[in-house]
């Protein structure tokens with residue numbers, strides 16, 4: 446039995462079954478998450494912050510990503526694996542293709558993700574034409590923290606919401622097979638999920654998307670500093686980590702997470 450496929454994830458969208466996704470950085474957690482029914486494991490560049498103690502995700506390197514992808518791949522068998530391309534590893538389509546190929550060949554992932562809008566449409570096209578599945582990432586772009594002036598909600602104004610909406614359509618048209626929407630109002634998350642054919646995953650984008658993702662350390666209540674307000678500590682109310690992860694999966698499946706009051 447191989448790993449879950451994009452075909453299955455698209456089918457879940459069509460049938461209204463919510464997709465449960467969490468970040469994973471090592472083999473032990475990968476096995477635990479998969480056993481709890483998490484469909485998608487994201488080897489996120491958030492590892493720079495939660496594992497390495499960096500101020501942002503910018504210092505994370507390709508070698509870091511490959512190392513953690515390999516560990517997650519060894520710990521899991523069934524889950525769909527997706528990895529972030531780190532800061533400046535996709536500055537040109539050719540560089541993106543070389544680095545994405547490394548994440549797939551050496552890291553063992555099925556899909557790569559990078560942050561940005563329509564300016565990356567050419568890169569999405571270049572990769573997907575060569576057999577590399579791409580997840581787009583819109584809204585709050587942590588690798589652009591210094592341009593955005595902090596980790597702020599995006600798409601609050603009419604113009605900015607329209608721009609994110611248009612970017613989503615352009616990237617789907619360019620070949621993206623999944624989209625992560627980070628830190629945008631629930632209304633915008635809802636609209637984009639309705640117009641796109643590809644699965645849309647919410648990271649602080651409200652309850653109406655096709656799936657949810659959180660940083661593992663946030664949902665276990667063990668990250669340094671204050672986690673984003675859209676996150677929730679699932680270890681509270683349970684006695685152990687496997688139960689906390691199980692609680693997250695069932696809350697996502699039953700559409701109990703996120704509640705509207707944890708959304709923008």
Ligand SMILES: Nc1nc(=O)c2c([nH]1)NC[C@@H]1CN(c3ccc(C(=O)N[C@@H](CCC(=O)O)C(=O)O)cc3)CN21
Nearest residue numbers: 491494495502587596597598628660663668673674675
């Ligand atoms: N531990 C961790 N969790 C994450 O979710 C995460 C990372 N690290 N690192 C990379 C990015 C950065 N992210 C963040 C970080 C902070 C906020 C945050 O504090 N947001 C404010 C919004 C304030 C506003 O504009 O109204 C909040 O209160 O939620 C959101 C996303 C998401 N990602």
Ligand SMILES: CC(C)C(=O)C(=O)O
Nearest residue numbers: 468489490491625648
């Ligand atoms: C927060 C998620 C979407 C991410 O990109 C990461 O963990 O790096």
Ligand SMILES: [Mg+2]
Nearest residue numbers: 489490491529
């Ligand atoms: Mg990331």
